[in-house]
Amino acid sequence: MSRLRIFSESDSHVPLFASREASAIADQLGAAGVRFEQWPLRPLPEKPSPEQAIEAYAEDIQRLKDEGGYQAVDVVSLHPEHPDREALRKKFLNEHTHSEDEVRFFVAGSGLFTLHIGEKVFEVLCEAGDLISVPHGTRHWFDMGPTPHFVAIRLFTNPAGWVANFTGDDIAERFPRFELGQAA
Ligand SMILES: CSCCC(=O)/C(O)=C/O
Ligand SMILES: [Fe+2]
Numbered sequence: 052m053s054r055l056r057i058f059s060e061s062d063s064h065v066p067l068f069a070s071r072e073a074s075a076i077a078d079q080l081g082a083a084g085v086r087f088e089q090w091p092l093r094p095l096p097e098k099p100s101p102e103q104a105i106e107a108y109a110e111d112i113q114r115l116k117d118e119g120g121y122q123a124v125d126v127v128s129l130h131p132e133h134p135d136r137e138a139l140r141k142k143f144l145n146e147h148t149h150s151e152d153e154v155r156f157f158v159a160g161s162g163l164f165t166l167h168i169g170e171k172v173f174e175v176l177c178e179a180g181d182l183i184s185v186p187h188g189t190r191h192w193f194d195m196g197p198t199p200h201f202v203a204i205r206l207f208t209n210p211a212g213w214v215a216n217f218t219g220d221d222i223a224e225r226f227p228r229f230e231l232g233q234a235a
């Protein structure tokens with residue numbers, strides 16, 4: 052189940068708020084300017100190709116494109132046997148920003164987004180069916196865990212796709228990591 056925990060940036064142990072209820076998650080994130088929605092899952096094979104994932108969610112993608120002017124779409128698909136999983140995990144684990152909104156839809160699996168907004172830290176456990184849209188300039192990191200399992204559709208306004216500006220802040224090292232079984 053998806054989950055939101057909100058921490059003070061100075062205390063990564065005791066959350067100020069925690070919920071697994073989609074409406075509460077959406078409300079808390081919405082108040083911080085972050086869009087969170089749960090969409091019905093479409094039928095797909097166990098390990099869909101990028102083309103199959105995009106085809107299955109074509110209508111939803113088009114709706115987002117019409118709303119937000121997104122120009123590029125890609126699919127990140129990571130499984131425990133991926134040869135570059137450690138390097139990829141490390142890359143996303145460094146706090147960074149993007150000059151465009153970060154729009155991600157989880158087609159399968161799960162991953163942990165952590166957003167650093169003002170003096171608070173919002174930890175969002177995203178699961179299949181979750182859409183998250185993080186405003187441009189928001190400091191954040193993402194943990195897929197040591198044995199990643201997720202398929203996510205990403206939308207970009209920049210035709211070049213994923214570009215990150217790393218903040219150089221090591222805050223991610225002090226906050227919880229994605230743990231196996233967390234999703235249960
Ligand atoms: C869940 S999609 C892969 C991670 C990513 O694109 C990103 O920008 C994380 O912050
Ligand atoms: Fe990002």
Ligand code: NI
Binds near residue numbers: 097098130159160201
């Ligand atoms: Ni899978």
